[in-house]
Amino acid sequence: MRAILGLTMLLAGTAMAAPVGAAPVTLLNVSYDPTRELYKDIDAAFAKDWQAKTGDVVTINQSHGGSGKQARSVIDGLEADVVTLALAYDIDEIAERAKLLPAAWQKRLPNNSTPYYSTIVFLVRKGNPKGIHDWNDLVKPGIAVITPNPKSSGGARWNYLAAWGYATKTLGAAKAKDFVTKLYHNVPVLDSGARGSTTTFVERGQGDVLLAWENEAYLATHEAGGDKFEIITPSVSVLAEPPVAVVDKNAAKHGTAKVAEAYLRYLYTPAAQEIIAKDFYRPRDPAVAAKYAAAFKPVQMFTIDRNFGGWTKTQAVHFADGGVFDQIFEAAKR
Amino acid sequence: MKGSVSEPAWVRWALIGVALAFLVLNLALPLAAVFAGAFAKGVAAFRTAVDEKDALAAMRLTLLVAGIAVPLNIVFGLAASWAITKFDFRYKSVLISLIDLPLSVSPVVSGLIYVLLFGLQGWLGPWLRAHDIQIVFAVPGIVLATVFVTFPFVARELIPLMQEQGRTDEEAARSLGASGLQTFWHVTLPNIRWGLLYGVLLCNARAMGEFGAVSVVSGHIRGLTNTLPLHIEILYNEYNYVAAFAVASLLAGLALVTLVAKSVLEWRFRDQLAGTGH
Numbered sequence: 001m002r003a004i005l006g007l008t009m010l011l012a013g014t015a016m017a018a019p020v021g022a023a024p025v026t027l028l029n030v031s032y033d034p035t036r037e038l039y040k041d042i043d044a045a046f047a048k049d050w051q052a053k054t055g056d057v058v059t060i061n062q063s064h065g066g067s068g069k070q071a072r073s074v075i076d077g078l079e080a081d082v083v084t085l086a087l088a089y090d091i092d093e094i095a096e097r098a099k100l101l102p103a104a105w106q107k108r109l110p111n112n113s114t115p116y117y118s119t120i121v122f123l124v125r126k127g128n129p130k131g132i133h134d135w136n137d138l139v140k141p142g143i144a145v146i147t148p149n150p151k152s153s154g155g156a157r158w159n160y161l162a163a164w165g166y167a168t169k170t171l172g173a174a175k176a177k178d179f180v181t182k183l184y185h186n187v188p189v190l191d192s193g194a195r196g197s198t199t200t201f202v203e204r205g206q207g208d209v210l211l212a213w214e215n216e217a218y219l220a221t222h223e224a225g226g227d228k229f230e231i232i233t234p235s236v237s238v239l240a241e242p243p244v245a246v247v248d249k250n251a252a253k254h255g256t257a258k259v260a261e262a263y264l265r266y267l268y269t270p271a272a273q274e275i276i277a278k279d280f281y282r283p284r285d286p287a288v289a290a291k292y293a294a295a296f297k298p299v300q301m302f303t304i305d306r307n308f309g310g311w312t313k314t315q316a317v318h319f320a321d322g323g324v325f326d327q328i329f330e331a332a333k334r
Numbered sequence: 335m336k337g338s339v340s341e342p343a344w345v346r347w348a349l350i351g352v353a354l355a356f357l358v359l360n361l362a363l364p365l366a367a368v369f370a371g372a373f374a375k376g377v378a379a380f381r382t383a384v385d386e387k388d389a390l391a392a393m394r395l396t397l398l399v400a401g402i403a404v405p406l407n408i409v410f411g412l413a414a415s416w417a418i419t420k421f422d423f424r425y426k427s428v429l430i431s432l433i434d435l436p437l438s439v440s441p442v443v444s445g446l447i448y449v450l451l452f453g454l455q456g457w458l459g460p461w462l463r464a465h466d467i468q469i470v471f472a473v474p475g476i477v478l479a480t481v482f483v484t485f486p487f488v489a490r491e492l493i494p495l496m497q498e499q500g501r502t503d504e505e506a507a508r509s510l511g512a513s514g515l516q517t518f519w520h521v522t523l524p525n526i527r528w529g530l531l532y533g534v535l536l537c538n539a540r541a542m543g544e545f546g547a548v549s550v551v552s553g554h555i556r557g558l559t560n561t562l563p564l565h566i567e568i569l570y571n572e573y574n575y576v577a578a579f580a581v582a583s584l585l586a587g588l589a590l591v592t593l594v595a596k597s598v599l600e601w602r603f604r605d606q607l608a609g610t611g612h
Contacts, residue, residue, distance in 0.1 A: 028555060036572055063554045064568070077454035077463070078471040078553040098454060195571045203575075223573040 025058045025259050028250075030080035032067035032154055032242065033195040034216040038279040039084070045275060046266045050259065058259055066193035067154030074098070074247065081251045081260045084244040086154025086194075087304075088112070089311035091245050100249045114241040115267035116281040119301055120155075120162040122232040123201065123210040123217040130208045134234050135166040138209065139182035146207035147187055148197040150318075150325050154242070155194035157319060159211040162238040164318075165302045169236060177324065184332035202229070213240065214296070218280035239301035368586055371579030383569075383577035384584060391557040392565035393584065395473070399548075399561060400541040403480040407537050408530070411488025416522070419496035420504060430493070436485045444482050445550025448475055471553030476561065479547040484537045491533030492526055499525055531599065535592050542588055 031039060043060040050058045063070065063078070067086035074080045075098045085091055088106055095103050106113045124132050130143055138145050148156040160180065167179035189206065191197040194216055201210040202220050212220070214231075221229045244264050251257040266272050273285040277292040289296075308314045318324045373380055383389065414433060418426060436444060450456045452469040462469060469475045503525065507517040523530075545563040552559045560568065562585045569578035 033571075061555050061558055063556070065554055073471060073553055075455060076449050076470065077452075077456075077459060077468075079468065199571065220573075 025056055025256060026254075027058060027060045027081045027256055027260055027263060028063065028079060029060055029082050029084055029263075030063045030070050030074055030078060031084040032070060032086040033064055033193045034155070034198075034213055034219070035084060035242075036062070036064050037219065038215075038276065038281065041275045041279065042267065042272055045271060046263055049266060049271070050262065056259070058263075060263070066148075066152045068152050069192070074100070079250045079254070080247050081254060081256050082244065082246050082264060084242065086240075086242050087157060087311060088241070088243050089315050090154060091243060092311065094247065100247045101245055102248070105245045106243060108246075109244065109264060110268060111284050112241055113243040113245055114284075115244060115264075115272070116242070116276045116283055118214045118240045118242070118281050119237045119299055120158050120211060120234075120240060121214045121217050121237065122234060123212050123220060123229050124208065124232055126228050126230060128230055128232065132209050132232060135163055135183075135236075136170070138163070138186065138211075139179060141186075143186050143209065144188050144207040145183060145186045145209055145211065146189065146191075146197050146201045147211040148194055149190040149192055152192045153194055153197075155213050155216070156190075156197075158213070158238055158240045160318070160325065161304065161308060161314065162211075162234075165238055165307055166234065166236050168307070169302070177328065181328045181331050184328055187332070214282070215280035218295075233297045233299050236300045236302065239303045241304075365586060368579055368582050371575065372583040374579070375576050379576050380580045380583075383574075383580035386577070388557045388560070389565060389577070389581055389584075392560045392562045392581070395476070395560070396542050396562040396585075398473070399477050399480050400538055402477050403484055403541045404534060404538050406481055407484055407488050408534060410485070411492055411533060411537075412530070414489045415492035415496050416518070418493055420501055433486050433489050436483050437490075441483055441544065441546030442550055445479050445547035448478055448482075448551050470551045471555075472559060475551035476548050476559065479551045480541050480544055483544050483547050484540045487537035487540060488530065488533035491529050491536065495526055495529040496522075528600075531596065535596050538592055539589055543585065 029039060029043070039060075039062055043062070047058050047060065050056060063073075063080070065073075067090050070078075071083070071085060071090035071093050074083060074094050083091055083094065091101075091105060092103070095101050095105055109115070111117075122132060122138075124130070131137065132143070137143065147159045150156040150160045163180050163183050164176050167176040171179060189200060191200055194213060197210060198212060198216055198220050200206050202224055209232075210217070210220075217229075217231050221231060244267065246257065246260045246264060248257070251260045267276070268284065270285055270288060273283040273288040277283045277288055277295070280295070282296050283289050283292065304311055304314055316323070372383075414429070417423075418430060449470050451458055452462060452475065453459050454463060469478070503521050504517050507521045512520070542561075543563060544561075545567075548561055549564060549567075552561070552564055554560060554564060554568070556568070562581060566578050566582050566585070569575075569581060
């Protein structure tokens, strides 16, 4: 594969001249949609750090898309050295279906292999004209909610579960399905990825409220110039933990196991945690978290493991074919 | 003049008006919007967007893919239309339907068949991985998918033309002692060259612009497996609208260059064009 890729790079003319004496290494990081800006910064910082430590030049190639779709590509042979996806289930799938990494991958790095976390917030138009403050405002008639399709998007699954968690907490478990059905009744368009939904809301001006990753909401506000949108933090939301993992068999094949591991460990360093916080993800490092505390409102968060019984169960109950989401989607169309 | 067009004037003008309005709405305006978007922040921003490592890589990949797919399809298209129109054999209609297959199949399916064949979980995947050959999510897969979707363009252009021209010229050449290759080179090829050129242009345009099939097999690795259309989508999704439109205008520019090349050739060889078939 390296030979083919090498030839390809030569053909494409992108082969870069490496300084004499340094061994050039290439890593492929297959990631989900909203992390484009984050990893652009991280990759540059890590390359510098790695070269300072080992003298080796490392180039990190990036691929981004809906988390589920990206996992599918890795299963089908996209030779990722590391995956940095939106939720643990997608990496579980790679471990189970393609056996490219051990099933217990999530135990290998600190904090459940999640160097940063986030939550789900609302993005509304300036002045909050529809008066949206919490989840119960989303099911009111005449509110258009923008959220991607949970079948293909990791972010969308967090959105869905956040709404479900709110309903369980405030209305009781029996009413949750009815609440979420009403919410999806208010969704005019389901994009395949989180970034597609953001574009629908921000650029095409559709909808009254966008359910989004906190980082994605901040980024959209920032890109739009800061005075077009407002971020609303609901009373309760979900602890969204996007995990990272080395894809052992691919890394072994490429001879990149060591640098791939170092790359993921680098994410936990104070330098990387700073970048993470600046890109609006919630950092794990207590010192960095304290420094950026003003940017991240405290919000009560429930977790997938505690409140939903883990990803495998959640996926089977809610997002499998014929599962609760399919039933809700069918009912919501009427 | 009057006899040939018997409809009243208002019908003629209405038809011309509808055609023009349609052209402006569906072709001229979007094209203008692309170029306006590309230069929205001035020439300097355009230049930065186009002269960027990943954009240049995407450009090179697109040209490479078209450079492989188009010649392959010329050879295939010539062979197929030659076989279909100059020889009689059973199941000819089956062959013609097969050639049309890529036109009737959704491009997403065209991409997926290669993932199912060459993907890690596919029929040949484990063998390919054991032998260190990467097809899908790499350049070979992109070339294969592009060849598949552009498959019919040359053949579809040539078959009706060659059918209409019949076999008499070739039969005369053969009876005068020309070899098969000589017949093809001196008799058939001059007869069909304009059809062939048109087929090549269509094939090239589609090869450069294909999105769906290529998107499925690309893997979307920046600077490595993104063709121009995929790169445009990425830029757009990164809030980088000027760059997206700048690269889109490059793609539109490539299409315009092909069209101009065709017009120039037609103008340059208009005498032969008028005498096609002699």
